[in-house]
Amino acid sequence: MAKLYFRYGAMGSSKSAQALITKFNYEERGMRVWLIKPAADTRYGADKVYSRIGLEQRADSISEEMDLLQIFRDREREFYDVVIADEAQFFTPAQIEQLREIVDRYHVPVFCFGLRTDFRTRMFPGSVRLFELADSITELKTVCACGSKATVNARVDAEGNVITEGEQVLLGGNESYQPMCHKCWKKAQEKENEA
Ligand SMILES: [Zn+2]
Structure with missing residues (x-):
């Protein structure tokens, strides 16, 4: 079938x-x-x-x-x-x-x-x-830099900062995407908020 x-x-x-x-x-x-x-x-x-x-x-x-x-x-x-x-x-x-x-x-x-x-x-x-x-x-699985399974597609700007707001589909920007586990994704945001 x-x-x-x-x-x-x-x-x-x-x-x-x-x-x-x-x-x-x-x-x-x-x-x-x-x-x-x-x-x-x-x-x-x-x-x-x-x-x-x-x-x-x-x-x-x-x-x-x-x-x-x-x-x-x-x-x-x-x-x-x-x-x-x-x-x-x-x-x-x-x-x-x-x-x-x-x-x-x-x-x-x-x-x-x-x-x-x-x-x-x-x-x-x-x-x-x-x-x-x-x-x-x-x-289909892939890994985060920490070795855990990646589940989040982090949007990262030209300076390497994780972006969490904006259009769902972004075309022609300088952003790229990185697979991350949820924990590392949260950690990356906290680090930016402290900076
Ligand atoms: Zn991770």
């Missing part, structure tokens, strides 16, 4: 690499893969899934207004055997529902890789819908 899969993890938990490995495994068996990613993620080019270990593949860039079920239906003749989505937290809840429909109507497995929460530890709307609708939910 085809399933909707959500494989989530903090930054640096090899989500993009896993997405590309999953694609490779299906293609090796002669199956056709539709690789997609939200247009909101333009860090490495809007139409590329890139992993820092050096893998990359071209992907269809999906903007917020696009209907994934409609696109899938329109392309039925070049039938996809599997759908793989990277950065799935940036899809709208409606788009997650469209992916659910693809699984149910066409019996095609859909793999979504993405973040659970933003830099304020709040869930992305797309991730909320994935937790609600996925048949299979798996955590």
